[in-house]
Every structure is written in C-alpha cells, then in structure tokens.
Amino acid sequence: MPRTRAELEQIEKQTLAPYAQFSADSRGRKYKEAPPEWRTQYQRDRDRVIHSRAFRRLEYKTQVFLNGTGDHLRTRLTHTIEVAAITRNITRALRLNEDLAETIALAHDLGHSPFGHKGEVVLNRLMKKHGGFEHNRHSLRIVEEIEQKYPLFPGLNLSWEVREGLIKHYTSYDHPSKRKGFDAKSSALEAQVANLADEITYYSHDLDDGLDSGLLSEKQLNKDVRIWRQATRTVEKQFGDLADECRRYFIIRCIIDMQVKDVVETTEEKIRRAGVQSADDVRLQSKSLVQYSPERRELNLELRDYLYQNLYYNPVVHGPNLRAVKMLEELFNYYLKHPEQIGDQARKRMRKEGRRRAICDYLAGMTDRYAMQEHERIFGPSP
Template sequence: MLYTREKLLELEDRSLAPYAMRASATRGREFPEPESAYRTPFQKDRDRVLHTTAFRRLEYKTQVFVNYEGDYYRTRLTHTLEVAQVARSLARALGLNEDLAEVIAMAHDLGHPPFGHAGEQVLAGLMEDHGGFDHNRQSLRIVTWLERRYPGFRGLNLTWEVREGIVKHETVYDVPSAGEYEPELRPTLEAQVVNLADEIAYNAHDLDDGLRSGLLTPAQLTGVELLAALAGELEIDLARLGEFERRVLIRELLGWMITDVVAATDRALREAGVASLDDVRRHPAPLARYSAEGARRVAELRNFLYRNLYKHYHIVRQVAKARHVLERLFAAYTEMPEMLPPGVQEATREEGLFRAVCDYMAGMTDRYALDEYARLFDPYERGRM
C-alpha cells in the first residue's frame, strides 16, 4: 500500500488532536511550487533544512565547550538533534504534528554564530547601530535568503508555519522578535513544545557535559532538589557518582522533565477549553508548560548550571577569548573589506558592508573563526592560497 501525500494528509486529519497544526491547512510557501508525491509539506521542509550548509556547520559550533576541547562534548549539532528527539516525544504524547515540531527544532539554531551565546552577544553589540543581530532572526534569514539551492528563488521556500516557529522561538535565554509573523499571536503548539524541548535538552546535556569535564563535581549536585530527589528514587549516591550512574541520572532527568511537561500541558489545554488551533494562537499565555512544581525545580537546576558551569572560570576564559577573536575579525573586515573573500565582497554591494560581514561571521564555525584569526594576525601563519 502506497502512502501518498494525500494519504498522509488524510491520516493527519484523522489522528491529530483538534488543536494540532495540520499540514493540509498550511498557509503555504512564498513561492508556489509542486509538493512532493510522498511527503507532506512539513516533511519536505524538514528534508530541506537537513541538507543545508548551515545545518552541517552546526557540527563545529559551540554548545558550552569550544570544539577543540574534546570529541565527547555536545556541539550545536548534537544539541539540535537532541532537541528534535524531545520535541517529537512531546508532540507525539500530546497529539501534535511531529513533522512540524521536528523541522522547527532542526532549524531553531541555524543562525547561531560561533562560540555559542558569547558569539551572539558580541555580534549583537557590534551590529547595534547596523540593524542588530539575534540568532532567531538570523535563522530565518538563512532559510529565506542566504541559502541558495533553487533556481526560482533564494532561501528554502519553507512553509509559513515553519518560518513562524523559527522566528518565534523563545526560551529563558531567547526572546523573539516576530516582525511580520503576527507577533500579537502565539505560535502553534508544535512551536511551543520546541521551546521547552530546547530547555529540556540543554539542562540535561549541559549537566552531563559539566560532570564529564570535571567542571562540575558530583558532590555539588546534592544541593539541587530535583537531582537529589531523582537520585533517591534511583538509589544513587550523588556524592559518589560513577559514569554509569551519571548516565542513568541524566536519562531519568530527561524523562522526568518530559513527563512533567506532557501532563502540565494537557492539563492547561483542558482547563482553558482549547478546541482549535485558533484557541492556541489567541491564548494569553503559552500553553506548553511545566507544572508549577516542575517549573520551580527546573529553575533551580538552571540557576545551578548558570552559577557553577556557565560562570566557571574555565568557561569564562573561553568566552573572553571568543569575544577577542570575533571583535578583532569584525574590525579587520570592516576597516579593510579587501581582505574578505570575493563572494562576501560581492555581498557587501547588495547587503551593505556591516550586514555582509555579520552574515559571514555568523556562518563561521569555531574552528574556522580561530583559523581565520590566525591567518590574519599570526605573523608566522600562512594565508590560504
């Protein structure tokens, strides 16, 4: 039996919750084009994101630890894959469109510059008088303009709902600027669960990487209520946490956060009487959420990571180095544009010098930025021929 696009859309209509986003109801693409015979529009979007240059570059962009510090730590790519997995789990349990949640998750960090949030802060400061910078808007810019793969248009020509989910991505550390994507309305519930999937993933894997690196010690975890409670249930001694026990703890932490969000979101939907996507969009607050107790416990974990990992002197040193590298590169490029590669020089004529430089630097991996710094400022480093 063939599952054609029409059959897949019919299955969505029958199986999804009434408040889910159906691919058959998409507002469509900016540039009309034929849809796939055996994929829904959101599945087609997912595949387009997967094959972008920007997606591949995430492999060598910082999550917490700079790329050269080791092969075992999460990168921006592995983070993205973990977010997609959590988002699919949340969407499936809530009767949402898994394909839409997955593609938003896969695209949510495409615009992240090298060196993680430190890199974003640097570019935001440098571009303050030149149109600004934030990675949500840059992700949208990548999929609507910078990627060039099709003869009839620039960008990927993704559906409206995917683009909306990218630009309205929101977590504690990310505040969206939705522009022309109906900023007065909430995004789909699929986009909302991606917001939480992002936080769930980085809370769990940053804790894991912090322990693996030695920047966090097992004894420090005893003061975190959620971790102490999980360890008690698992009969794990946090003060003597071995590698196997660490893996069990991280797995259970992920499961606990996912379960809490599913139960709390389901309760919020029922209490609000949500019966349609329009109800989701017009609700005054996000409907995807933790329980009150879950939010309190996760906030304590997040604050613990902020104080003990993200502000660890080793990480602070890497942030300072990243700032220095990016600030010097930006100054060199804008003061002497002749040093830019030909393609970027051409872009300056279309986009303006500062935006072209910003696009170029935002697309760099950690490794490329450091190599470029060496090429420009190390007198013993040969420039690329």
C-alpha cells in the first residue's frame, strides 16, 4: 500500500526531536487547500519552490563571478543546491524536520537581484525613499504574490513555517511568529539551520571558486587563514601528497566537515541548556540556538575578512560587477520614463504597487544575461 501523508506525519512524531517543527502542527496556508495525499505539507512546499520560475532563473544569476564567466564557477542556483544539501545534513543530525529546512534553503535566494549583492545594493539605493529593497523580503514577496501559477490564489501559497523562515531581518516588533499572548523572538530551528548553512556554503565554496579562477592561492591562504591551514594539515596527515585539484577539493571538504561538526555539537549543547521542548519554545528564545562555537566564529570572521579583501573586492571581480550594476540603474531610470516597456505582469502590479516598486520587481527578477541583453537592446552595445 502507498504511504499516506498521515503515515509520514506519524513517522515524524516517532523520529524527530520534540522541539522540531512537525508537519502536522503547521499553522497552515493563507489560502485553504485540500491536504496532499502522498506528501507532507512541507514536501509539497519543496516541490512548489523547485517548480517555480524564480527558482529556474537562479541558474543565470551571479554568485560571486558574473554568470557565464566560467563553466565550473558557481551560480546562484548551484549555491542554493549546496546550501540545501548542508542544511539537510545538519537537520538530520539534530533530528529536526529535513523537509521544512530544505524548503527554506531552496527558497532563500529566490528574491536575489541580478549581479549578486551589488545588484541588491543599487536597487536598495534607488528605492531608498520608497520602501527599499532587501532580497530576503523580496523572496517572501515572490512566493506570496509575484509567482502566478495557480488559478485560485497568487504566489505559491506556501505553509506559514516556510514563509517565517524566509524573513531573516526583523525586529522584536515585526517578528512573524509574534501574536497575542506569544512574544516570539526567534524562528524555528529549521530556519536557523538554513540560515547558518548558507554562511557555511558561500564561504567554503567561494574559496573554491577563488582558487579555480586563480585569484586566490593556497600559498597565501596557508600563510593568512588559520582555518585553511588547519584543514591542510588534516588532509596532508591523512592522505600525504595529492594532485592539486584533489588536494584543494579535500581541504575545502574538510573545512565544511569541521564547520558542520562544530554547529551540530554547539547547537545540541545550547538546546540542552535552553531546555526547549517544542518548536514554540524555540521561538521564545531571545537568541538563535543554532550557532558556531566562539572559537569557530573567530576563525570564520578571519576567513570572511580575507575573502572580502582578496576576492570580493578584487578588481577582476569587483570591476565587472560594478559595470553590470550600472546597467541596472540605467534600466531603472529608462523604465521610469517608459513604463510600457516592462513585462505584462509587472505592468499589472503597477496599479497596486506603484511605478517604482513594479519596476524594481521587474529588474530584481531578471537574470544577469537578460539584464545585459535588455540594456543592449535599449542603449546599444556597451564599449
């Protein structure tokens, strides 16, 4: 007999920790739907994210290097898949809800603009007096409003817990879990894991891309970055001399393994000390329970500073990205004067959201490739 949703929910109750977010305890969806027959609510959410247009567009959006720079360099899509994999590993070890955490990880960058974080900065500046632009909040708008796939509701109508997990930056006044008689300060552990897995992923894999591009060197990393030096010694002790590509791969693998082990052990101890017994107990905590140890956090800050100095602001990366985001500003100003040039859906939202927000949404949804093609169509080839 096929395994039903009710059976899957029962398996969760039997195998997950008491402070996990159980599918059967979901606060539901904004628009009522019949429950899935063979999937849990969060498994349905995961499938909806994967089948969205916004998810497919991530293939052509910048992670660090402009899309198309190199066949082996990461895009926003490959980054997202790697975040989801690390998220599942951590949640499985902590006996949390893997399906919920994976869904949040897969959706966390749906709202990212073209041209990476620099694209986000320029859109936020252009929208400064009109509500700003922040990619986490825009991810939420995509799944709640902008995706148009279903006949009975806008967006993807994801469950409340997934939408809660997409908002990272909130105050004590606007936390999505806050309600009468419930002074929430944190999100569920699954959302916290997805957030930290994002950091583990982009630092370790940006190292890989930096080495692959030739902008970083193992010699300099061994000299300046303790976390690299530690992993190198571990790999050399275990395997001896390795070919360059294999050695780099195993060093970065070792860094990820050390990060994951540290997070699992530190988080398990913090959960024990907090004495939480339910997902809502977690939400009442004043600080995230999913954390690095202080020692690991210090090593990560050292790595982050090194990457900013030697990779993210390297002229080879920074220069093309700056030129690309200038295209966004020029397109924004052009569409303000010619709003009939934006897409049909964006024009429809203009009546409700206003011209600037509709144009910002339209630009944020573009891939790197389409933004450059559109700029060339309007302004001619760039020098």
